[in-house]
Amino acid sequence: MSYDGLGPRAVMRSVAFLTAGVLAVPLLAACSSEEEPSRPLAGQxxxxxxxxxxADGGTLHWAVDTVPETLNAFQSDADATTTRVAQAVLPSMFRLDANGRPQRNPDFLESARVVETEPKQVVLYRLNQQAVWSDGREIxxxxxxxxxxxxSGKDSAYWTARNAGYDRIEKIERGDNDLxxxxxFARPYADWQSLFAPLYPKDVMGTPDAFNDGARRKLSVTAGPFAVQQVDHKNARVTLVRNPRWWGRPAKLSEIVLAAVPRDERAAALATGVLDLADIAPADAQRITLASQQGADSAIQGPAGGRTAAKALRSWALLHGSDKEAAGREDQARRKLTSEIARWRAQQDALREIEVRKSLEPAYTQLALNGAGGPLADERVRRAVARAIDREELAKLVLKPLGLPVASVGSHLALSGQDAYADGSxxxxxxxxxxxRALLADAGWVPGGPLKPQPAEKAAGAEGKKTDEKKTDEKKAEGEKTEGKRAEGKKPEPESTGGSEGAYIVGEDNKPHHVTGRDTERDTGDGGPRPLAQDGKQYTDNHLRQGGAPGAYAPKGTAAPAGAAAGALAKDGKPLTLRFVLPSGAGSEPLWNVADHISRMLERVGIRTxxxxxxxxxxxxxHIASGEYDLALYSWPASAFPATDAxxxxxxxxxxxxxxxxxEQNYTRVGTDQVDQLFDEAISTLDQGEERSLIRKADARIWAAAGSIPLYQRPQLTAVRKDLVNAGAFGFQTPVYEDMGFLKKGVTRPSPSPSGN
Structure with a gap:
């Protein structure tokens, strides 16, 4: 699932703080403007x-998540594919480099600079004299x-999603000549480089009707290396073709087909040649890497991966048994499995022509804390949640298995490599x-204490009483059986202590896990979570896992091992329990794993989830936008213009x-007047050093308010045909569409540039 894949300018950071008193912020000026700029953690x-x-020519088949509902990047339903199309077919005065910094686009601009600051800010753009629209008219x-x-926001007939920056403009006029x-500007605007990216022709922007409807399904006039040939919703694809009026370096590719392919189908589509380029999940990246090893054992990871000796023996017994109906079913199942294995092996052979190019996305995953109500409305509780979490451990959990640089994110407003980045944590x-624990105690949350029945418990009161009576009768009957066994001289089964109070289990990782009585999932280290039942036993495939310590209880009253969970906390008769909301779809497994680790970290300080x-x-x-959650994981894209976008x-x-x-877009509902003031000051200064300093101060105060906790930069895994060059994991940089293409026959493929350079 891509919460993540949103374009910061075109999608307006849509997906993917109320504190009392003055915050004490010791590191407001964490970095000076003279310090050396940071570098991206992973390069392109x-x-x-x-x-x-x-080679000249060819069609690139590129997977996207959706066929866009609109090609107008300034409408509310624009998405990541809208951004991709706009980058290829429309002018952009500035685009991002490999460090996430805006750079003048020479195909459209000879120069752009602030020429006056008093009495008002004036920016003079000098256009490339060759720049024309596809209908021949000069830009x-x-x-x-x-x-x-x-x-500008002055005419409500335009259905715009935002007007940031444009609302500060007073007038636009021709200079000394047409170029x-x-x-x-009526008011100073620091992020003026963010404007006119993309730039639409006056045919689209000139009237409300043209803006609202004219550019939703087609763009008749463009100005880029490619033009839009067709938006085909029926076949889920957008076709871009070379622009014959393009004045820059000619596009190498004849066509780019953006095909909407679900993420769980992309590996197969790559194997069959339906796709040449696709962002993929970690599991598919592992599969492609495995295929490149060219080992027959790769099939073991496919449909036959769980075929144990016991299952094979059972299959043989059914096939050769006396029950003909069962034998027929088993024969059919075997034939199906054989077919699946053959298809898997064929795909693995084809995937040897695919490689995984990886970097870090210009986006970070955060833990959001909803401060609108409940326990998290208290700043002390939010800060306690943040202090309980080991962000480095979570970054390692996600990034290390992928061979990517491991580092937690230290800023809400920029990423390593960008000018505004500084660790404000x-x-x-x-x-x-x-x-x-001290923060929670100060907020009145203490271990133990009487708990008032919650509404759900009251509703189930009568039924619960009947159940308890039934259990009492059953226990009495079981006791009579036990006494009978004793009378016969047989050793009775050990009795339960009657609840999980004080109970710890030792998991397969040889670490203690407190039994909380909630529905929990725990990572078992084999790539997927497994349920942890209340009885402390681990189950998989409907069978008890055997062997050694797993599932063993410590006797009641035994001191908890070091690092084990703290006692549950309560206040005013209510337990400290937070609702952790996650997406359930395919591809969300990494988030589940991260959430499980966070839950265990919180449990150590007495917070249940x-x-x-x-x-x-x-x-x-x-859930996120409507505030129906306590904790949630989602991502925000980084921006080169945080004073505007953040x-x-x-x-x-x-x-x-x-x-x-x-x-607005503050889905954690946590904010301060100080943060607002710092943003206002940053957006109004034309001193870049001062703007960076103000952004860093704002970030430090956002950290202190603990409404959201940045965790790690999102991995970017892109599967690519080995002969496709100048494409893959782009990192921060805006793709250069005219340079993408397939190597000429006989040309040795260059080695992929390593991550982190």
């Missing part, structure tokens, strides 16, 4: 190759002005179990006239 992995080695001031009027565009503090897995289509809309994510919620809360 695109098999970079000179254009002279790339000019009329296009800039039409986009400004559409996105110059003068943009005058010191404002909150690192993992500290003792401090977490109730995991709730919900349908992917309702996860964000019905402000709505961390803005303090404001009560609306109808009594509701206007949260």
């Amino acid at each position: 992995d695109v098999a970079a190759s000179a254009r002279s080695l790339v 000019g001031a009329a296009d800039f002005a039409a986009q400004w009027r559409a996105l 110059e565009v003068r943009v005058t 010191g404002a909150l503090g690192g993992q500290d179990t003792a401090e977490a 109730e995991v709730s897995k919900v349908a992917d289509e309702s996860y964000f809309k019905d 402000r709505p994510i961390y803005a303090k919620p404001v009560p609306a006239a109808d009594g509701s809360l206007t949260v």
Whole structure:
């Protein structure tokens, strides 16, 4: 599932803080503007190759998650595919480099700079004299002005998703000649480089009807190395073709077909040649890597992977037994398995022509804490949750198996490699179990104490009483049987202590696990979670796992081993339990694993979690955006313009006239006046060093408020045909579509650039 794959500018960071008093922030000025810039944790992995080695022509089949509902990147239902199309077919005055920093796009701009600051800020754009729209008209001031009027927010007839930056413009006019565009701002705007990216023709932006409907399913006029030939919703694909009026370096590819293919079907599509390029899940990356080893054992990981000797013997017995009906069913099952194994092996052979290129996405996964109500409305409880979590351990859990650099994310507003990045987590503090417990105690959450019946318990009261009576009768009967065994001189079975109070089990990892009585999943180290039942026994395939310590209880009253869970906390008769909401769809297993580790970390300080897995289509809309959760995992993309793009994510919620809360994109409902003020100051300064300093101060205060905890930069795993170059895991950099292509025959494929360089 891609919470993750959102374009920060085109999708307006849509998916994927209320504190009292003044926050004490010791590291507000964590980094000076003179310090050396950071580097990305992982570099691009695109098999970079000179254009002279790339064949002319060919069609690239590229997997996407959806066929876009709109090609207008400034509408609310624009998505990641909208961004991809816009990058290939429309002008963009600035684009991101490998360090996530905006750079002038020479295909459209000869120069762009602030030429006046007093009395008002004026930016002068000098356009490339060859830049024309596909209908032959020159790109000019009329296009800039039409986009400004559409996105300024002054005309409600335009159904725009945002107007940030455009609402600060006072006027746009022609310069000394047709190649110059003068943009005058009514208020200073630090992120002026974020504007006109992409730039649409005045045909799209000129009227509300054209803006609202005209560019949803087609773009008749474009200006990029490619043009939109067709948006085919029936066959789930968008076809881009070379733009014959493109003045830059000619596109190497004849066509790019963006095909909507579900993630769990992409490995098979790559094997059959339906796809050439696709972002994939870690399990598929492992499968492709396995195929490249060219070993026959690779089939063991496929349909026959769970075929144990015992199962094989049982199959033989059924096939040769006297029950002809059972033998027929087994023969059919064997034939089906044989067919699946043959298909798997054929796919593995084909996947040897595919390789995995990997980097880190310009996006990070965070733990969101809903501060609108319940225990997390208390800043001390949120800070306790944050201090209980070992972020480095979680980053290692996700990134190390993939061979990617292991590091937790230290900023909400930038990633390593970007100018604004600095580790502001010191404002909150690192993992500290003792401090977490102290914060909870200060907030009134203490171990033990009487618990009031909760509403659900009251509703089930009568039924529970009947059940208890039945259990009492059954226990009495069992006791009589036990006495009978004793009378016969037989050794009785050990009796239960009557509950899990004080009980710990030793898991297969030889670590103690407290039995909490909640529905929990625990990672067993073999790539998938398994249920941990209340009786402390582990089950898989409906059979008890045998051997050694797993499942063994310590006697009641035994002191908990070091590092074991703390006693449950309660306050005012209510237990400290947080609802942890996660998506349930295919591809969400890594999030489940991370959530399971977080739950165990919280349990050590006395915080219990109730995991709730919900349908992917309702996860964000019905739970995150609506505030129906306590804890959740989702991602935000990084932005080169955090003062503009991040402000709505961390803005303090404001009560609306109808009594509701206007949260913008701040789905944790946690914000402060200080953070808002720092964003306002950052967006209004034209001193880049001062802007960075203000962004870092805002980040430190966001850390201190503990509404969201950045965990790790998302892995970017891209499966690519080995002869496809200048494409793959792009990292921060905007793809250069005209350089993508397939190597000429006989040309040796360049070695992929290693991650981390």
